[in-house]
Amino acid sequence: NAGVTQTPKFRILKIGQSMTLQCTQDMNHNYMYWYRQDPGMGLKLIYYSVGAGITDKGEVPNGYNVSRSTTEDFPLRLELAAPSQTSVYFCASSWTGNQNEQFFGPGTRLTVL
Amino acid sequence: DAKTTQPTSMDCAEGRAANLPCNHSTISGNEYVYWYRQIHSQGPQYIIHGLKNNETNEMASLIITEDRKSSTLILPHATLRDTAVYYCIVRRNTGANSKLTFGKGITLSVRP
16 A cells, blocks of 8 residues: 555745645545644644545635545645745545544645745 | 643653653543654654553553543654654544644654
């Protein structure tokens, strides 16, 4: 199993550009999450999904959108990139039996200039 | 979720046990204690969790006090690769809104 994979690893955007951060898991987990981590800080939840077709906001959803058309994929969309979105983004997944045992991807480092 | 308090940092010598404390004095009866770690530039990694009994796995041991107001994560023989930020999190095990809250954690530095 590859676990949770994320692409790209690094990206530089200009203000106002858009992009999609990809996340795929091959563990057949129902739950998936997007977090962001600013330098020296803990992780903050952006969006999460409890299954295909179901998404919900976390604590910092503004400026982002998500979709969950399949169990495996949970892409995160930035429509109008802003410098405040410069961060490292982590995708995670967990199984229904214990949502708190989450498996994380390697992260995407995004810089908005 | 109950709030947790951890020291900012600690260090230990390679090969010695690393004991990482966590206070969670407002923990409720159905909340578990979880530990994650984050090695530099990597995603967080689940280590262990427990309710009230002590737990051990291949990575670490978790000791929870009888009143459950504090716990200690023990890495029995720390190596340089254990240098990381360790997060103590308290959560219920059920419910759809299972959103882990990662604070700043404790930075463990293992010295040669």
